[in-house]
Amino acid sequence: MMKQQQQDQDGIHVDAGDAPGSDAPPPPSRHRRMSPLHIFIIAFLAVCALVGVIALLVWLIYRPSNIQVSVDAATLSRFSVNSTATPPALSFNLTAGLIITNPNARVAVYYDLLRAEGIYLGERFDRIALPISFQPANRADVVRAVLAGTSAAAGGEQTAKGALYPVDLWLNGVVRYRYGRLMRTAASTLSVKCPLVLQLMVASGTVECTVNL
Numbered sequence: 001m002m003k004q005q006q007q008d009q010d011g012i013h014v015d016a017g018d019a020p021g022s023d024a025p026p027p028p029s030r031h032r033r034m035s036p037l038h039i040f041i042i043a044f045l046a047v048c049a050l051v052g053v054i055a056l057l058v059w060l061i062y063r064p065s066n067i068q069v070s071v072d073a074a075t076l077s078r079f080s081v082n083s084t085a086t087p088p089a090l091s092f093n094l095t096a097g098l099i100i101t102n103p104n105a106r107v108a109v110y111y112d113l114l115r116a117e118g119i120y121l122g123e124r125f126d127r128i129a130l131p132i133s134f135q136p137a138n139r140a141d142v143v144r145a146v147l148a149g150t151s152a153a154a155g156g157e158q159t160a161k162g163a164l165y166p167v168d169l170w171l172n173g174v175v176r177y178r179y180g181r182l183m184r185t186a187a188s189t190l191s192v193k194c195p196l197v198l199q200l201m202v203a204s205g206t207v208e209c210t211v212n213l
């Protein structure tokens, strides 16, 4: 420290000694000196660039793939409209096994909220919360959804017309990803649509759902 200061002082003495003897413009070293504002701006840009590069690397290393959802056997054991009631009442009992898969090798998923909705003729007849809140990397969970009850019927008596019921299961929720041990992404919404065509008391096969993040 001391040596450095002395050298600096010596340097100044030499400069001062040279200056009075000539009419030369100020030494070029003056031009290279930056104001604190310049230094701050350059440091700020450097930090921004570094953060950007780290974020890009983290993204490239962990790059989360979409969650996958499929329905493994859904059964409609009740689906009838009582049209003498006002408004017409739909009684339903739909059970479904949902396979929710986190295909990522290094990314865990938090489900801050995940709900299943039963949709018939474009209207929701029931909504339940699904019991899943966290999935470690590389894991598939089977979650059972039971939608049973009575609600105002959409489309009146249309349920009586056919033996096949186009009943959709929609999932919606809020998810966050965790990279490694520490980093977590901001929450994003998850929307899943599983189109089903069900016959009373006949279990469906496996149905792949469409996932939008």
Ligand SMILES: *[C@@H]1O[C@H](CO)[C@@H](O)[C@H](O)[C@H]1NC(C)=O
Binding pocket: 082, 083, 084, 085, 086
């Ligand atoms: C239909 O609803 C009416 C009025 O609520 C009720 O009296 C009747 O028992 C219901 N029928 C069936 C089959 O549930």
Ligand SMILES: *[C@@H]1O[C@H](CO)[C@@H](O)[C@H](O)[C@H]1NC(C)=O
Binding pocket: 075, 077, 093, 094, 095, 148, 149
């Ligand atoms: C719905 O159906 C399942 C069988 O498919 C049955 O175990 C369950 O008790 C039913 N729930 C209601 C509320 O009717």
